[in-house]
Amino acid sequence: MADTTKEGVSRRGFLSWLGLAWTAFSAAMAASGIALARFMFPNVLFEPPMSFKVGRPEEFALGVDERFKPQGVWIVKTTKEIFALSTVCTHLGCTPNWLSAEQKFKCPCHGSGYYVSGVNFEGPTPRPLERFAVFVADDGQVVVDKNRIFQYEKGQWTDPQSHILLS
């Protein structure tokens, strides 16, 4: 057959247009891919600090302190110790509510319940709430360090970093 069709587009011409189109398309895709990758590394990253001061041990009243819930911790003070409980339900990650009348944490998603200590006693959750590292800084303030977690089922709640003993 002849190289030229009725409309006047030659096979070679068609192929080169096709090549051009594909090249342009690939370039566009590559550019948007790069833009997407760039998007993953924002210039400013707003991340709340992982470790912060919450106040002096004697400033806390006995029981659960909810002031730091936005930072993801409940500060619990008992007669013996102070510890920081994670506000993330160990079932699927909702935020439980502290019900002071019942003295328990109760999750609104599937009904898991935890004692003040963070140990689970009802609902579907398989394990207790996690605790964060706490220690007293030089200025006498309690520091919560969310980088280190202590899990009850691994026997980590006896770790000296997992609580502040009150004398």
Add this chain to the structure above:
Amino acid sequence: MIKIIINWLALPYMYVSIAIVLFFLTIRSRKLWTGKAGGLLLLGSILFLAYSLTDEHFRGLVTRPDNVPIVMLLFAVGFFVWFALKQAHENDERVMQGKPLDEVAWKDKVFVWPNLVYTELICMVVATIVLVVWSIYIPAPLEQPANPSSSPNPSKAPWYFLGLQEMLVYFDPWIAGVLLPGFIILGLMATPYIDKNPKGNGYYTFKERKFAITIYLFGFSIMWVLLIINGTFLRGPNWNFFGPYEPWDIHKLVPLNNVNLSEFIYVKFLGTGLPKHWFFREIFGIALVVGYFAVGHWYLAKKLLKRFHDLMGPVRFHLMAFLLLVMVATIAKMYLRWTMNLKYIIGISEFFFNI
């Protein structure tokens, strides 16, 4: 008084049992209610709704903008199930009397264009108008911006996932969130290959497909639709159960101290403590689960559904039997939780393996 009784009937094991009994009764007596009695059913449910609307709590619940479509949907589901069964029943009658099927008897076939396309166009326009008017008059239930440090109480999944959310109460997340939905999706996809029976293709029938239709309708109406009702209307703050006329009290106290099977046996029954090694601790649970499936497969294949087994061949049959057994086990586990506060049958939290 009526309200107290209905609230009591709405306890989970009560109302699920009632629903299951009613389900099989309606399937059995389809002759009755696919006829005139169907209107009575509709009337009854409308009367129930009207009566319930006098209750403040119930009214608040069904008129919530997110719940209005769910109520409409329930009526729609009822209607379509009724309609399909009615058609099926009529066809069954025709076959019994030796007449041709309804679908064959239709002499006057019509063209897609214009008949069907016009109907579709009109439906589209009407649906658009309804949606626009609706969205103007019932404001969208928007809430505050998402805040990770406070989950709304109760936190509900979108309505079509409420059944799955309910499963999460009874099962470990990997079962409720991965395995069971996986079985649903893969099982439905595999159904045409498992069930190659051509009967019922292109025409309504019930008699020729009793088993298939009953099992499917059971799964759909009890395990999916009923759990949507459950999640929408009966689950309240702290994910507790509330009757339809029971105000949502955040401080309602429900003892939910769940106990594993191993604790039931070793602590309550035998009085010895839990064995140290997980295998000995869970041996009864493992035996129960393995035994359930082994006996279940054997019983279905050799006794109850022997006819199907011979018809379908072992591979197809056991696939089907497995899916069926899983469905039954799911409900059984829910009952065990409601009646005995059983947490896990096998609870090896050392490996995150809990059933």
